Amino acid sequence: MMFTENQKGVFRLLIFVLVLLILVLPFLTCGELLRAASVAQIQQHMGKEFLYGTAYSNNYSHYKYQVLKQRKPKILAMGDSRTLQIKGDFFKHPENFYNAGMLTVSLDANINALLNFPKELLPQTLILCMDQSFFTQKGVEDQRYFDEPSFLKKEDYQSFNILIRRMADDRRKDKFHFWNLLWQPNKIGVLAKTKGFGFKQDGSYYYGDVYQSEKTGAERTAVDLDRIRKGEGWFAGGEHVYSKTVERVQALIDFCKSNKIHLIAYTPPFSQSAMQIYKTRKDVGFLKEIDPVVGQMIRNAGFEFYDYTDPSKLSLTDENFIDAFHGSDVAYCLMLRDMLHKNSKTSQYIDAAKLEKLYQNRVSEIVLEVGM
Numbered sequence: 036m037m038f039t040e041n042q043k044g045v046f047r048l049l050i051f052v053l054v055l056l057i058l059v060l061p062f063l064t065c066g067e068l069l070r071a072a073s074v075a076q077i078q079q080h081m082g083k084e085f086l087y088g089t090a091y092s093n094n095y096s097h098y099k100y101q102v103l104k105q106r107k108p109k110i111l112a113m114g115d116s117r118t119l120q121i122k123g124d125f126f127k128h129p130e131n132f133y134n135a136g137m138l139t140v141s142l143d144a145n146i147n148a149l150l151n152f153p154k155e156l157l158p159q160t161l162i163l164c165m166d167q168s169f170f171t172q173k174g175v176e177d178q179r180y181f182d183e184p185s186f187l188k189k190e191d192y193q194s195f196n197i198l199i200r201r202m203a204d205d206r207r208k209d210k211f212h213f214w215n216l217l218w219q220p221n222k223i224g225v226l227a228k229t230k231g232f233g234f235k236q237d238g239s240y241y242y243g244d245v246y247q248s249e250k251t252g253a254e255r256t257a258v259d260l261d262r263i264r265k266g267e268g269w270f271a272g273g274e275h276v277y278s279k280t281v282e283r284v285q286a287l288i289d290f291c292k293s294n295k296i297h298l299i300a301y302t303p304p305f306s307q308s309a310m311q312i313y314k315t316r317k318d319v320g321f322l323k324e325i326d327p328v329v330g331q332m333i334r335n336a337g338f339e340f341y342d343y344t345d346p347s348k349l350s351l352t353d354e355n356f357i358d359a360f361h362g363s364d365v366a367y368c369l370m371l372r373d374m375l376h377k378n379s380k381t382s383q384y385i386d387a388a389k390l391e392k393l394y395q396n397r398v399s400e401i402v403l404e405v406g407m
Contacts, residue, residue, distance in 0.1 A: 065216040066223035067091060068198060071190060074223055075101035078236065081221050083406065086241060088226035088233025090205075091198050096185035099138035099238065107155060108133035110384055113148070114164025115140045116240070117303040117360065120367040121162065123237030124393070124407055127386045134238030138186065141178035142169040142280065146287050148184045160384070161291065163300045167344060170280050170321050170329070171273035178269075235407075242357055246402050252353030256306040259359035263305075263312050272318030276328045284329050288336045297380055298338040300330075304346040304366060306356040339379055343370055354400040363401035368394050 066074070066087075071094045074087055087098065103111075110132045112121045118136030123129035139145045145163060168174030192198075202225065205211065211229040219228050227233035231243015245255070263270045291298045302325060305313065313319055322344055330340035343349060346366075355366045362370070368390060375387050397403045 065225055065228055067202065067225050068192075069223065070094070070192075071097035071101050074098055075105060077223065078102065079105065081236075083236060084221040085236050086222045086227040086231070086233040086243075088222075088224045088230070090225040090229075091201050092192055094190055094192070095137045095234075096139070097190045098234070099135050100186035102238065103133060103135055103138070103156060106130075106133045109159045110162065111135055111158035111160070112162040112164070112238070113139060113145050115166050117166055117362070118162075118164040119238075119240035120362060120364050121371070122239045122364060122367070122403075122407055123235075124404075125368065125371055125390060126384050127389070128384070129237060131384070132237060136164070136238065136240070139184050140181040141175070142283055142287075143175075143178075143182040144184045146283060146290065147182065148186075149287075149290055151184070151187060157294050157296060159295075160297045160299065160380070162381075163287075163298060165300050165302050165329075166269070167302055167322065167325070168269035168271070170276045170325055171271050172277045172279075173271035173273070174269055175277055175280060177271070241406075245357055246399075246405075252306070252356060252400070253308065256308045256353045256356055256359040260308060260312060263309050263359060264316075266316065266318060272316060273321040274318070276321050276324045281329065281332070284332055288333065288338065291338065292336065298333065298336075299341075299374070299379065299381065300333055300339065301341040301370070301374075302344045303360075304343045304349060304351055304362050304370070306353050306359045306362075307346050307351065308353050309359040310345055310347070339374070341370075341374060341377070343373075349373055352400075357401065364403045364407060365394070365397055365400055368397075368403055 067089055069077075075098060078085055078087065108131055110126065112118050112132070112134045114136055116137060119134060121134050123132045123134070126132045139148045142165070149157070168178065211225065215229045216225065222228045222233070224233060231241065231247075233241060235241055262268065266272050288298070290296075313322065325344070326340070326342040330342055333340040346352070346355075349366065349369045351362070351366050351369065355363050357363055371381060371385060372387070372390050372394065374381050375385060375390070393403045398405055
């Protein structure tokens with residue numbers, strides 16, 4: 036059978052379109068390009084295996100706010116990435132809890148978010164991670180960019196063409212494989228599908244590949260130690276607690292009082308290796324002032340404050356850490372258990388026996404339960 040030149044041209048065009056679809060389809064179906072509201076809607080129809088993690092866009096604040104509006108939790112965890120290992124499964128009724136970590140980053144951002152929440156979104160109990168960087172002048176100044184929560188701004192996305200080019204470039208560098216993007220329907224986003232990294236239904240974070248790695252705690256924590264030693268970025272030092280932080284904490288206390296929110300604040304633990312470096316530094320006097328200054332303010336107001344900066348307070352080792360400053364599920368399980376032992380009001384929401392069982396049956400020193 037003979038084909039005319041026109042027919043051959045059409046045939047070549049069809050082949051080209053087919054090949055193009057095969058190459059682009061995984062990028063389109065993996066969910067990387069979805070808007071936050073769409074992800075939040077889809078999430079409602081998925082089970083506990085749901086995971087959302089993007090590699091080329093950071094719309095996490097918008098995403099967390101969309102889910103928060105759906106769930107309206109009684110117990111809300113807020114803060115930066117060092118909040119994210121507080122799990123819904125720690126609580127008697129997981130549906131009453133949501134981890135909004137990364138909705139906001141700085142202390143002012145947390146306060147500004149609360150001020151802008153509709154009344155129905157305000158929780159009965161607020162668990163607030165107060166990163167040590169909140170307490171130094173440099174830390175506060177470096178975080179000013181984050182003081183206006185991103186969810187209050189227009190959702191910002193790169194153009195479709197730019198994202199496709201970046202994804203295609205990474206594919207050529209063999210950073211991931213096409214088939215990883217096509218399967219795993221409960222996972223949305225390139226990072227979730229290729230690395231197993233992303234947010235769970237309860238808002239907590241799952242570090243998939245890290246859990247599968249054979250790296251030791253010392254190897255995982257070593258990456259950040261040089262920055263901590265040099266006092267770079269959020270690891271900057273200070274002789275005293277920054278005075279403006281004290282003022283902002285008072286504003287937070289006043290807000291919680293006027294809105295009948297029970298505040299439970301904590302400073303998150305550093306790894307053992309990181310803490311050893313801090314103890315050799317001469318510029319971190321502020322660390323010793325956090326509890327007697329800010330902690331006492333919060334306790335005097337009838338709320339709770341726990342300083343877990345030093346991991347020895349929870350008998351944590353490097354094996355319990357994702358990296359030098361992110362504790363694992365196990366670390367945060369032990370943190371909440373310690374709060375219960377100190378008569379925290381979290382006892383209304385947390386079953387101590389359930390928490391203890393999770394810890395005793397843990398899979399490893401960083402994983403309590405596979406998939407949690």
